[in-house]
Amino acid sequence: MNLGGGFMKIKIGIYGYGNLGKGIENAIRQNPDMELAAVFTRRDPATLKIATAGVPVCHADDVESYVGKIDVMILCGGSATDLPTQTPALAKRFCVVDSFDTHAKIPTHFANVDAAARASGNTAMISVGWDPGMFSLNRFYAGAILPDGQDYTFWGKGVSQGHSDAIRRIEGVLDAKQYTIPVDSALEAVRSGSAPALTTRQKHTRECFVVAAEGADKTRIEKEIKEMPNYFADYDTTVHFISAEELHRDHSGIPHGGFVIRSGKTGANLENNHVIEYSLKLDSNPEFTASVIVAFARATHRMHAEGNVGCKTVFDVPPIYLSPKSPEEIIKNLL
């Protein structure tokens, strides 16, 4: 097993150069056992300027010519239309990692990627990031430790791209940013160990910052937002109309975060209560997601080197594979 102290760096390919792809590029610089081998884009490569000097930018159609030159390809496309086809296709040629996050479709995606990876002897890891990803791991560990208990996941405060997009599609809206905010009193009730039953409305509120077109009917826009099924109707939603300048000045970041809490009971009569809480407070959602993915790309490379092929998830990874440090150093300093 290459523990990263050696000579051969892990060669990473980035497939798709949006916010996540740029985050991967930055994260690779923070991990000296890795190097960026190439960036692949569906745009004209000549129009793409990346931050790492000397690394080729290639058209996605030319990816075949990199077989054997990339240890792990990191897919940075979207879950709606990109990853369902890209991950299985690329798993036929490369070890891959993606951040597929459409929870309901994960079993199907897993099966498709598994078939492709097994047929070619590659190792693929899907749904890596923080949710799915680190939040999943924490739900899992907590449940394995406390079988008699209840899980809660809260998201935020953070920007939901999907909800922001939904607002932007409303007539008369020029731009918008939506924050998902966990309700403090619900968090406190869960932390108390009282295992409350919480409705959607009790767990999160939604706050929207909207830039309306000149002369647009703001009352109608606000009503359309608040009554939008699935996205807003089940939540207490606040709408603020602001200028394009204010949106740019105050809401350009992509912060996010959240909480995974399990409260569970032990004892002869289940008389003792325990609360396990994992939380994230992130300045940049895509950069943190990228940092998680890069660590799991290292593990993917090692599992492949051991002949452990097929589709994997975060649950399959021995933690030690995530770090470039030696087992001795890890045991001495972290156990």
Next chain:
Amino acid sequence: MNLGGGFMKIKIGIYGYGNLGKGIENAIRQNPDMELAAVFTRRDPATLKIATAGVPVCHADDVESYVGKIDVMILCGGSATDLPTQTPALAKRFCVVDSFDTHAKIPTHFANVDAAARASGNTAMISVGWDPGMFSLNRFYAGAILPDGQDYTFWGKGVSQGHSDAIRRIEGVLDAKQYTIPVDSALEAVRSGSAPALTTRQKHTRECFVVAAEGADKTRIEKEIKEMPNYFADYDTTVHFISAEELHRDHSGIPHGGFVIRSGKTGANLENNHVIEYSLKLDSNPEFTASVIVAFARATHRMHAEGNVGCKTVFDVPPIYLSPKSPEEIIKNLL
């Protein structure tokens, strides 16, 4: 791999029947894929009444007769004198799990247990619990994700057995209970992402409840506590003298908990900050420790079934081995 839905339960032995051993016994009842096979004690077995009907209580000297009848032996002795000899000795005969928690001596303990387990083809897992254990895992994951950052571990509010014992050894003290308490302002500074440098005194305070003998010099006792090197001298310590009845009524529990926090940076110029926090709030320290150990005993059994022998730590365990649920169920419901 036996995923727990089948016919063969995992047969657990408990070696040592104090608070931790009793916690293991309770935890086994919460895990239907496991059964308690036998309890071993250095006391006269006839004097020991355990909570599980029909399970033999044996003298520790008779443990050899259980070779082949126990899948995983869980060692419930202390780290100071019991485990350094017991774990290597028993690893020659059984797959074992212990909760060895003398951090500085873990590498030596690992080497001793590894040699014993490898020689006999057994699988041994050391230092399982919450610290070392779940806190170690969380320090590890957070460090692998955010290489440029800083770790903080806070303990409490909780009872420190070692500090309580140290007070009890002072002349004129009949009984005592010591709580370790994290300092809120230090926690908040860490959560802010400011990566503060914190002294021992700034991180924790110590609160002592002491029952003094009739006529004892309380001023001297308080002074001896507060000036005790290693245990109290480096902390702000509060001493309360109370009656034996009050100690029994208000301080009989063994609560504990704590916080593992990493703050780290990402971005082209490391301009974005992220805070990862894991916390525990436990009504019963030994019962929670036991719950962690039982899940890792399941993993130990599975790793042994795969031929993965020798000494292991929590870092080596693919998370999925900790749960009796099927991979399909875990991916569908927890990823």
